[in-house]
Each structure stands twice: as structure tokens, then as C-alpha cells.
Amino acid sequence: MGKGKVENVGIHAMEIYFPSQYVDQVDLEKFDDVAAGKYTIGLGQSKMAFCTDREDINSICLTALHRLIERNNINLHDIGRLEVGTETIIDKSKSVKSFLMTLFAKEGATDIEGIDTTNACYGGTAALFNAINWVESSSWDGRKAIVVAGDIAVYGKGPARPTGGAGAVAMLIAPDAPLVFDCGVRASYMCHAYDFYKPDLASEFPYVDGKLSIQCYLSALDNCYNLFCKKMRTDDPNFKGLLSLDGMLFHSPYCKLVQKSLARVSFNDFLNTPITEREKKFPGLSQFNDHKRENTYFDRDVEKAFMTYSKDLFESKTKPSLHLARNVGNMYTPSLYGGLVSYLISKSPEQLIGKKFALFSYGSGLASTMYSINICNDMSAGSKLSKLISSLHDCVSLLEKRKKVEPQIFSDLMQVRTENYHTAPYEPSGPIDTLFPGTYYLNKIDDQRRRTYDRKL
Numbered sequence: 001m002g003k004g005k006v007e008n009v010g011i012h013a014m015e016i017y018f019p020s021q022y023v024d025q026v027d028l029e030k031f032d033d034v035a036a037g038k039y040t041i042g043l044g045q046s047k048m049a050f051c052t053d054r055e056d057i058n059s060i061c062l063t064a065l066h067r068l069i070e071r072n073n074i075n076l077h078d079i080g081r082l083e084v085g086t087e088t089i090i091d092k093s094k095s096v097k098s099f100l101m102t103l104f105a106k107e108g109a110t111d112i113e114g115i116d117t118t119n120a121c122y123g124g125t126a127a128l129f130n131a132i133n134w135v136e137s138s139s140w141d142g143r144k145a146i147v148v149a150g151d152i153a154v155y156g157k158g159p160a161r162p163t164g165g166a167g168a169v170a171m172l173i174a175p176d177a178p179l180v181f182d183c184g185v186r187a188s189y190m191c192h193a194y195d196f197y198k199p200d201l202a203s204e205f206p207y208v209d210g211k212l213s214i215q216c217y218l219s220a221l222d223n224c225y226n227l228f229c230k231k232m233r234t235d236d237p238n239f240k241g242l243l244s245l246d247g248m249l250f251h252s253p254y255c256k257l258v259q260k261s262l263a264r265v266s267f268n269d270f271l272n273t274p275i276t277e278r279e280k281k282f283p284g285l286s287q288f289n290d291h292k293r294e295n296t297y298f299d300r301d302v303e304k305a306f307m308t309y310s311k312d313l314f315e316s317k318t319k320p321s322l323h324l325a326r327n328v329g330n331m332y333t334p335s336l337y338g339g340l341v342s343y344l345i346s347k348s349p350e351q352l353i354g355k356k357f358a359l360f361s362y363g364s365g366l367a368s369t370m371y372s373i374n375i376c377n378d379m380s381a382g383s384k385l386s387k388l389i390s391s392l393h394d395c396v397s398l399l400e401k402r403k404k405v406e407p408q409i410f411s412d413l414m415q416v417r418t419e420n421y422h423t424a425p426y427e428p429s430g431p432i433d434t435l436f437p438g439t440y441y442l443n444k445i446d447d448q449r450r451r452t453y454d455r456k457l
Contacts (some may be wrong), residue, residue: 009135010177010373012144013388015068016341016395017060018167018328019049020436021403023410028162031407039162044255044322048329049402051152051166052413052430053420054441057088058099059453061150062440064168065100066455068146070438071391072172076109080143081134083114085123085333087198087363088151090451100148114145120196121251122363124149124169124333129369131173132181145173151332154414156205163254165329169337178385179340182356182372185235187227189220189368196364204421213364215297217257218264220368221250221360222293225268228358228370241269245372246355247317249339251362252325261360262314263306267296270306285309320346327399336361340373341392349386353377403434424449432456 025039025046039045051060061084068074082104084096095116104112113134117126124147131145150168155161195213198206225241232239242248242265250258270282271293279286285305296302307314321339323346324331331338336359344352354377362368376385405413413430420426426445435441435456443452 006135006140006175008177008180008376009132009173009175010181011171011179011388012174012177012384013068013072013172014337014341014392014395015064015071015170016167016324016334016338016392017064017067017150017169017439018324018331018398018402019051019055019060020398020401020434020439021052021405022047022049022328023405023407025162027407028410031411032162042256043162044259045162045326045329047327048162048164049166049327050154050164050405050410050414051417053417053428054430054432054435055152055166055439056442056451057086057090057096057150057152058451059440059442060152060166060168061086061096061100061148061170062103062453062455063438064150064170065146065148066103066440067395067438068170068172069103071394074144074146074172076104076107078143079104079109079112079146080141081113081131081145083127083130083145083147084116085118085125085127085147085149086116086151087118087120087123087332089118089198089201092201096148096150119367120363120365121151121253121330121332121335122361122367122369124337125361125363125369126367128171128173129186135173135175147171147173149333149337151334152204153330153332154204154417155208156418157411160208160210163330165331165335167324167328167331167334167338169331169334169341171337178376178388180374180376182374185228185231186369186371187224187231189223189227189366191366193364193366195366202422204418211298213253214257216364216366217253217362218261218297219294220362220366221261221264221370222268224360224368224370225265226272228372229272232372241272242266242313242317243269244356245317245358247321247343247357249318249321249336249343249357249359251336251360252322252339253330253335255322255326258318258322258325259307259314260303262318263303263310266310266313267302267306268293282309324396324399333363341396344389345392345396349389352385352389398436401436 323342324338
């Protein structure tokens with residue numbers, strides 16, 4: 001039976017997976033014959049993880065989920081909801097969640113709600129909200145929920161390719177959590193745009209309108225941030241936006257956009273400050289008094305001035321969240337949660353107690369939400385927090401154990417993926433020995449397009 005209203009619903013445990021191979025962005029700059037610094041400084045990226053044809057969306061989600069179950073000794077009968085957020089679609093009908101049930105069915109645990117949720121990079125957040133809503137609802141039966149977000153982000157040869165990446169995150173959701181979701185202050189902005197979309201079902205590659213994509217992202221941020229602040233102030237009239245938050249985390253298509261986004265938040269704070277007080281709070285920026293939000297998405301002067309103004313805020317509140325994004329690339333749906341993992345491991349549990357973060361989730365097309373997480377104040381629950389952080393250190397330590405691949409080999413492996421995207425029957429040729437222990441991989445696709453997987457021991 002349901003247990004009535006529950007308190008402090010949020011994340012108890014997290015597991016993050018990224019592939020065991022990467023290409024270095026400095027090497028890629030040379031290989032692509034572009035100016036030095038174009039990817040490393042211009043995009044803010046250093047390494048990009050990638051999958052060979054041995055891995056697909058089912059396998060990377062299986063790997064993250066299995067690790068979460070093992071590391072936290074989860075009793076599978078104690079899970080009542082499992083939902084997947086992804087935009088990496090390999091079947092128009094069968095959900096990734098249904099593949100993940102192979103881990104549960106062995107134990108006879110089949111009474112589990114939830115399927116896949118899809119809208120570009122936002123699907124993981126939607127799945128997470130569904131899980132939290134379920135635990136807080138009259139449908140809840142007292143069990144825990146698991147959310148898995150995963151994607152393989154690949155682009156054709158050209159300027160978009162270095163913004164790829166791959167990864168998966170699995171999160172355990174329940175009451176009395178060390179990371180607690182704020183109630184009643186989610187601020188969403190949803191509208192129709194063709195900034196990035198995947199209408200060609202025969203290809204892994206998206207259609208991207210780069211300039212429109214940045215405009216959509218920043219306008220969604222403006223809308224979500226201002227509404228979020230308004231909702232926060234109904235509970236706390238002294239809420240001062242960014243200055244009242246200990247951290248601000250963003251979906252990260254590439255790290256430089258995140259730095260520009262934090263500057264954008266400061267620009268919003270500037271516009272929201274009465275003109276008479278602006279010079280005191282934002283010294284030397286009064287030349288922007290008459291600027292309008294909607295006319296400044298590509299205004300270099302505004303961008304530069306507010307990036308300079310917010311430099312220290314960025315260093316303390318946002319930069320620690322970019323460790324995985326810089327070294328793995330854009331993971332799509334898990335990107336924001338890779339940011340959360342990165343921020344958590346940058347501090348000790350004692351430094352995190354009682355802190356509040358805002359998180360901005362964006363998915364093209366478009367769907368976006370800003371919401372907040374509080375790290376529990378309860379020192380007796382400190383062990384939950386230390387256990388969570390210590391397990392995340394273990395996950396992230398695998399970054400140092402990855403294998404660097406030369407750009408030509410990377411390009412060849414991408415070509416194999418591209419050429420065989422719709423081939424059946426198919427036996428993958430990618431190496432198995434390079435995979436991390438415990439990784440699931442595609443064994444074969446038969447003539448009925450049924451996929452079978454093995455796990456590397």
C-alpha cells in the first residue's frame with residue numbers, strides 16, 4: 001500500500017558510464033586541419049569519448065544500470081519504477097526499458113512501471129521528474145524508482161563532429177535522500193523550434209541549425225531562470241537568484257556555451273535590478289541599461305562584459321561541474337547529470353552539506369526546465385552523502401584508465417558505424433578487449449533484426 005505523503009524525495013545513488021576509448025581534441029584539430037584551439041579553447045573541450053559498433057543505446061544503459069544495482073546491493077523486488085530517457089532510437093516501437101528488464105526478469109521482478117521518454121537532451125530530466133512525481137503520488141507503493149539516461153552523440157565529418165560524446169547515468173530515487181528535489185519551483189519553457197532534430201531514420205546524424213540552436217538555448221535559459229526566481233521568491237522574498245545559489249549547473253553541449261550561459265544569468269540579474277541600484281551592484285556596466293534580452297543573443301559586447309563580470313561566479317558555482325563534459329563530450333540526456341556528478345566529487349561531504357544548486361535542462365525542439373536540489377542538512381544522513389560521493393569518485397576514476405585513439409582510427413571506426421547503421425544480419429567488428437570490465441556489448445543482430453548482448457567479465 002502507498003504510505004501517504006513522503007519527505008525529501010531525491011537521489012540516493014548514482015552511477016555514470018562513459019566509453020573506454022577517446023580521441024584527444026588537440027589531435028583532432030590537427031587531423032581536421034583547423035586552427036589550433038578551435039575545439040580546445042573555442043569549444044572548451046579536451047577529450048571526446050566514442051563508441052565503436054560494439055556498443056549501442058541498449059548496451060550502455062545495461063552497463064550503467066547493472067553497475068548501480070551491484071554497487072548498491074539493490075534488491076530488484078524493491079524497485080517499482082524504471083524509466084529511460086534517451087534520444088538514441090534504434091527501434092520505433094520497442095523501448096530500451098524493455099531490454100533493461102532482462103536484469104530484473106531473472107529474479108522474477110517484473111512488476112515495474114515506466115518506459116522510455118524522448119525529446120532530444122531533455123528525456124533524462126523528464127524521466128527523472130516522472131520518477132519523483134510517482135514517489136510523491138497516490139500511485140506509489142513504497143518501492144524505489146530507477147532512472148537511466150543514456151545517449152551516443154555522433155555527427156558526420158565536419159565542424160559538428162568534435163561536439164559528440166557518449167555516456168549513460170543511472171539514478172536511484174526514493175524518500176529521505178541525500179540530494180533532495182525542491183517542491184513547487186520547477187520552471188519550464190516549451191515551444192516548437194527546428195534547431196536540432198533527427199527526421200532521417202536511416203541515419204544516426206541530426207540536422208542542426210547551429211545559430212538557431214544557441215538562440216533557442218539562451219532564450220530558454222532566460223525564460224526558465226526568470227520564472228524560477230519568481231517561484232523561489234514566493235517562498236523566500238530574499239531570494240537573490242544566482243547569488244543565493246551555491247551552484248548552477250547546465251546541460252553542456254560544449255563547455256564554452258556553459259560559461260556563456262552563466263554570463264547570461266548575470267545579464268538577467270542585471271536587467272532585473274532597478275536602474276538606480278545597477279551601478280552599485282554591477283559597476284561599469286551601465287552602458288547596457290537599455291539592452292533588451294531578445295536582441296542580445298549574439299551581442300559580443302554583452303557576452304564579453306558579462307563573462308568578465310561573472311568570471312569568479314563561474315569559477316566557484318559552475319566550472320567544477322564541467323569535468324566530465326570536458327573529458328567525455330556531450331552525452332545528451334545524461335549531460336546535466338554528469339555535471340552534477342562532477343560538482344559533487346569536487347567537494348568533500350562536509351563542504352556540500354546544506355548547499356542548494358539550480359540545474360538547467362535543455363532539449364532541442366524544444367523543452368527546458370530549471371529546478372533546484374538541496375543537499376541534506378541532516379548530519380545523521382551524512383553517511384548517505386559520503387557513500388554517494390565515494391561511489392562517484394570510483395566511477396569517475398575510470399577516466400584515467402581509458403585508451404587514447406588516434407584520429408584516423410577514430411574516423412575509421414565512425415565510418416564502420418555509419419555504413420552499418422541499418423545492416424542486418426550483422427556481426428560487429430569493434431574490439432572487445434578495450435572495453436572496461438562489466439561492460440555490455442552487442443554480440444550480433446540476426447536476420448530478424450533481434451539484438452543479443454554479452455557482458456565483458
